Amino acid sequence: MTEELRIGVFICHCGINIGGVVDVPAVVEYASTLENVVHAERNLYTCSSDGLESIKSAINEYELNRVVVASCTPRTHEPLFRATCEEAGLNRYLFEFVNIRDQCSWVHMHELEKATEKAKDLVRMGVAKAALLEPLEELTSEVTPSAVVIGAGISGMTAALSIAKNGFHVHLIEKKREMGGMLRRLYKLYPTEELAAEFLEQRIKAVEEHERVELHLSASIKAVEGYVGKFKVILDENGAEKSIDTGVIIVATGAKEFEPEGLYEYDGEKVITQLQLEEKLKRGDSKLDGIENVVMIQCAGARGEVVGYCSKICCMNAIKNAKLIKEANPDINVFIAHNELQAYGEEYELYYRDAKKAGVRFLRFPLERRPKVIKSEGKLVVDVFHERLQMNIPLEADLVVLSVPLVQNPDAEKLSKMLKVPLGQDKFFFEAHVKLRPVDFATDGIFLCGTAQGPKDIEESISQGYAAASRATIPLAKGYVSSEAIISSVDEAICVGCGICESVCPYGAVEVVETEEGRRAKVTGVKCKGCGTCGSSCIKRAIKMHHFTDEQLIAQERTALVTEEVVS
Amino acid sequence: MKDRAVLVIGGGVAGMQAAFDLAEAGIKVCLVERTLSIGGRMAQLDKTFPTNDCAICILAPKMMDCYRHENIEVLTLSEVTAIEGEIGSFKVKIRRKPRFVDEAKCNGCGDCARVCPMGILNKFDMDLRVRSGAYIPFMQAVPLIYALDRDKCMRCGLCEAVCGKDAIRYDQKPEIVERNVSAIIVAIGFDPLDPSGLTEYGYGRYDNVITALEFERLICAAGPTGGHVIRKDGKEVKRIAWIQCVGARDTRDNRPYCCSVCCMHATKEAILTKEHYPEAATFVLYTDLRCFGKGFQEYVNRAEDDYEVKYIRGKPGEIREKENKNLEIFYSPSSDRVEKLEVDMVVLSTALIPSEGVEALAEILGTELDKYKFFKLKDSYNPTETTRAGIFVAGYCQAPRDIPECIAHGSATASRAMEVVLGGSYDRRA
Numbered sequence: 001m002t003e004e005l006r007i008g009v010f011i012c013h014c015g016i017n018i019g020g021v022v023d024v025p026a027v028v029e030y031a032s033t034l035e036n037v038v039h040a041e042r043n044l045y046t047c048s049s050d051g052l053e054s055i056k057s058a059i060n061e062y063e064l065n066r067v068v069v070a071s072c073t074p075r076t077h078e079p080l081f082r083a084t085c086e087e088a089g090l091n092r093y094l095f096e097f098v099n100i101r102d103q104c105s106w107v108h109m110h111e112l113e114k115a116t117e118k119a120k121d122l123v124r125m126g127v128a129k130a131a132l133l134e135p136l137e138e139l140t141s142e143v144t145p146s147a148v149v150i151g152a153g154i155s156g157m158t159a160a161l162s163i164a165k166n167g168f169h170v171h172l173i174e175k176k177r178e179m180g181g182m183l184r185r186l187y188k189l190y191p192t193e194e195l196a197a198e199f200l201e202q203r204i205k206a207v208e209e210h211e212r213v214e215l216h217l218s219a220s221i222k223a224v225e226g227y228v229g230k231f232k233v234i235l236d237e238n239g240a241e242k243s244i245d246t247g248v249i250i251v252a253t254g255a256k257e258f259e260p261e262g263l264y265e266y267d268g269e270k271v272i273t274q275l276q277l278e279e280k281l282k283r284g285d286s287k288l289d290g291i292e293n294v295v296m297i298q299c300a301g302a303r304g305e306v307v308g309y310c311s312k313i314c315c316m317n318a319i320k321n322a323k324l325i326k327e328a329n330p331d332i333n334v335f336i337a338h339n340e341l342q343a344y345g346e347e348y349e350l351y352y353r354d355a356k357k358a359g360v361r362f363l364r365f366p367l368e369r370r371p372k373v374i375k376s377e378g379k380l381v382v383d384v385f386h387e388r389l390q391m392n393i394p395l396e397a398d399l400v401v402l403s404v405p406l407v408q409n410p411d412a413e414k415l416s417k418m419l420k421v422p423l424g425q426d427k428f429f430f431e432a433h434v435k436l437r438p439v440d441f442a443t444d445g446i447f448l449c450g451t452a453q454g455p456k457d458i459e460e461s462i463s464q465g466y467a468a469a470s471r472a473t474i475p476l477a478k479g480y481v482s483s484e485a486i487i488s489s490v491d492e493a494i495c496v497g498c499g500i501c502e503s504v505c506p507y508g509a510v511e512v513v514e515t516e517e518g519r520r521a522k523v524t525g526v527k528c529k530g531c532g533t534c535g536s537s538c539i540k541r542a543i544k545m546h547h548f549t550d551e552q553l554i555a556q557e558r559t560a561l562v563t564e565e566v567v568s
Numbered sequence: 569m570k571d572r573a574v575l576v577i578g579g580g581v582a583g584m585q586a587a588f589d590l591a592e593a594g595i596k597v598c599l600v601e602r603t604l605s606i607g608g609r610m611a612q613l614d615k616t617f618p619t620n621d622c623a624i625c626i627l628a629p630k631m632m633d634c635y636r637h638e639n640i641e642v643l644t645l646s647e648v649t650a651i652e653g654e655i656g657s658f659k660v661k662i663r664r665k666p667r668f669v670d671e672a673k674c675n676g677c678g679d680c681a682r683v684c685p686m687g688i689l690n691k692f693d694m695d696l697r698v699r700s701g702a703y704i705p706f707m708q709a710v711p712l713i714y715a716l717d718r719d720k721c722m723r724c725g726l727c728e729a730v731c732g733k734d735a736i737r738y739d740q741k742p743e744i745v746e747r748n749v750s751a752i753i754v755a756i757g758f759d760p761l762d763p764s765g766l767t768e769y770g771y772g773r774y775d776n777v778i779t780a781l782e783f784e785r786l787i788c789a790a791g792p793t794g795g796h797v798i799r800k801d802g803k804e805v806k807r808i809a810w811i812q813c814v815g816a817r818d819t820r821d822n823r824p825y826c827c828s829v830c831c832m833h834a835t836k837e838a839i840l841t842k843e844h845y846p847e848a849a850t851f852v853l854y855t856d857l858r859c860f861g862k863g864f865q866e867y868v869n870r871a872e873d874d875y876e877v878k879y880i881r882g883k884p885g886e887i888r889e890k891e892n893k894n895l896e897i898f899y900s901p902s903s904d905r906v907e908k909l910e911v912d913m914v915v916l917s918t919a920l921i922p923s924e925g926v927e928a929l930a931e932i933l934g935t936e937l938d939k940y941k942f943f944k945l946k947d948s949y950n951p952t953e954t955t956r957a958g959i960f961v962a963g964y965c966q967a968p969r970d971i972p973e974c975i976a977h978g979s980a981t982a983s984r985a986m987e988v989v990l991g992g993s994y995d996r997r998a
């Protein structure tokens with residue numbers, strides 16, 4: 001490198017997040033003594049508009065060719081600072097982030113002096129790496145202007161129809177012979193009490209009639225290749241193999257009802273699940289002839305009994321079914337034994353009040369004393385410990401209905417491996433960020449919606465379906481995607497084609513191919529996520545992980561071990 | 569479809585998401601925000617459940633992404649005053665209130681704020697901190713452009729004298745701008761209920777009864793007390809209780825609905841209290857604990873098991889203030905008992921209600937509200953479509969929902985607006 005290095009260092013107070021612990025002026029003074037540093041300053045918030053302005057003006061004024069910001073965390077702020085460098089005419093990868101909040105001030109809140117010393121060490125390391133940074137370019141690639149939606153339940157249908165209306169071709173893939181998913185099994189919907197079948201019919205018609213929706217029924221996914229903008233999805237459709245090129249993929253595979261085998265004397269006849277009850281009601285059996293007492297048990301298998309989570313929809317579903325039974329036949333006693341009633345939001349609370357008015361009776365049990373179902377001589381008794389009365393109440397029942405949670409489909413794991421997207425601890429698909437990215441996966445170009453992401457009601461499933469449609473439409477409408485610049489590359493002169501890198505790459509981005517010189521590894525840039533696994537596993541050091549090269553990291557480590565005296 | 573542009577009203581997390589998605593898809597967006605900064609209510613929160621992410625830390629990059637986007641025009645201190653036309657070609661009039669600062673010149677240095685002699689309570693900090701008459705509502709405000717509070721300003725001239733950019737404009741006038749758009753997204757969020765009228769809780773009368781949003785500012789490291797939860801007498805809290813459903817699930821004031829988020833934010837606030845003060849005792853008094861979202865039950869389990877947050881089922885009938893300004897909460901845990909709990913601070917999880925001005929806006933837009941003043945949907949199960957074609961609704965102003973639901977809802981309306989702009993579809997069936 002022939003150009004003179006001119007490094008600028010910006011140290012952020014982050015209000016008092018950093019400034020309250022680390023002696024920021026001292027770190028600035030120290031930074032200005034480091035080799036190649038021509039400018040160092042501090043900002044109350046480097047990420048604020050004036051902080052960013054200050055970076056830009058310093059780049060011009062001091063002719064900086066490397067920028068180091070020491071602040072909160074690259075997780076949230078690195079893109080911002082990189083973009084700022086770019087705005088001032090500096091390649092965005094000539095920027096180095098030093099984490100002195102999450103990894104310094106927050107963890108050393110009670111050791112002020114040591115925190116300041118550590119911040120100096122971290123800044124020194126960042127400057128050492130910055131000196132060796134190289135400009136990088138992002139790759140752009142074209143996007144196939146069509147979408148694949150996996151699962152034709154209510155959220156998948158909504159997503160597919162909206163993308164079609166946005167002007168793009170959609171392949172809607174359903175493993176069953178018909179669309180509709182879980183809704184096909186429901187009797188009536190809450191809170192409107194309209195018939196699920198009628199509601200569904202209109203939606204199915206709209207999907208079927210749209211010219212840009214291509215249906216693939218009785219179809220399952222065999223394999224997925226490619227990357228955002230250029231996926232290839234291999235289907236088994238009615239026994240025939242089909243290949244679909246698509247720019248984006250939406251996972252809308254839904255969920256299933258937990259099977260309560262071995263719990264609460266479940267037998268599928270006298271002790272049934274809510275879905276089984278729905279099917280009974282749907283068959284026209286809403287009078288429930290011969291039945292005098294119905295007892296519903298909430299959280300059966302949920303909230304610590306089998307699965308840990310609350311399934312969100314079971315309270316309202318039970319309230320709806322209880323209300324429908326009560327209204328169809330006021331002589332039937334309907335009890336709901338519950339722990340915390342999830343009648344959240346605007347309409348559900350009102351609906352719950354209506355059910356109470358209709359005569360549905362609610363009994364609350366403590367979670368650590370769940371109801372017991374006792375079967376003797378063909379009779380059923382549900383023994384409920386009443387929390388407020390602090391006593392056991394035995395309820396005779398002709399029919400016990402278990403409100404069981406929604407659980408992930410068994411084939412989700414296979415799909416998650418094919419798409420290389422994660423499942424969470426609860427086995428539901430795991431979104432990119434719980435708070436801010438509810439329908440994105442961390443992998444570009446793949447999105448999710450509906451109960452595949454976690455239990456949710458129809459309205460929310462529809463809302464997420466539209467949301468996934470919006471996110472998926474973005475690359476389609478843009479027509480291109482920019483991918484990572486921080487990727488690996490192979491030095492073919494050193495590579496011996498051993499294939500270790502290919503076997504460890506989690507994104508299928510490295511392949512060993514035949515070249516004129518023999519077998520050599522090759523990296524597909526747009527697939528590479530820059531994880532560095534290949535680089536660290538290469539026994540010949542033939543793989544260069546850009547932006548995290550051996551030279552850069554070793555320089556950082558060396559300077560970490562050098563004491564201050566030696567530096568100055 | 570004439571105008572490849574969309575108007576988004578409200579710069580909170582739902583509105584920003586809608587604007588961002590549309591802009592990324594190549595559609596021009598005009599984002600109109602009533603206050604000085606985008607960010608909305610989320611910017612006021614300290615952390616977010618169930619991950620305890622710092623709210624402003626994860627929000628600030630989103631605010632900047634929105635503001636810097638080439639396809640988004642952000643108009644702050646602005647309100648929609650009239651619309652004409654119909655889906656595909658709305659003409660919108662927007663009133664831009666004066667900032668009394670030249671937006672193009674101000675560089676956000678804050679010199680004006682430092683010299684201004686006025687002291688005014690800062691609304692963003694729930695009136696718990698004094699700001700100057702030349703101000704930004706919070707440090708990470710976007711855009712970082714100061715404003716003068718001319719209601720209180722005596723025009724002493726100090727800010728004008730000190731401003732190195734010559735940006736002070738005492739006589740700036742409001743201006744009306746017009747934009748042509750194909751679709752409109754309303755995302756105006758909520759206001760916290762002022763609980764003064766619910767006399768049993770003593771808010772406003774007792775020193776140490778505060779609201780949850782006030783608590784968020786207190787526990788925030790960048791807040792008025794630097795993250796110290798202190799009483800009016802300056803003592804740090806030792807025993808603190810949250811009271812749920814204050815003014816919500818309550819028919820007295822036509823507010824029977826559940827606000828959906830308070831059980832979780834109270835749980836979060838109790839956890840944060842224990843992180844700041846491991847010795848403190850924390851109580852949550854509730855009716856039904858509603859922890860129905862992804863990871864919520866697990867979060868409540870952690871609060872109970874790892875942080876010893878005590879959940880008590882019972883809604884207080886009365887709170888009394890003792891001479892030492894501690895509070896006695898009377899509640900009934902079972903049919904035949906009344907119990908007393910003494911604490912040194914009470915936090916009210918107040919109802920979150922449709923924003924001030926929602927009726928006037930609905931009138932301007934020609935959309936209907938429901939009986940609780942949430943935007944009414946054209947059809948059930950069609951969660952984005954208001955009663956007027958081409959006008960969509962996102963976030964809490966349609967019905968109570970939490971942050972990720974607001975974000976999904978924001979994106980959802982974006983897709984509906986894309987249907988109009990990109991697809992030319994006026995099909996109102998969901």
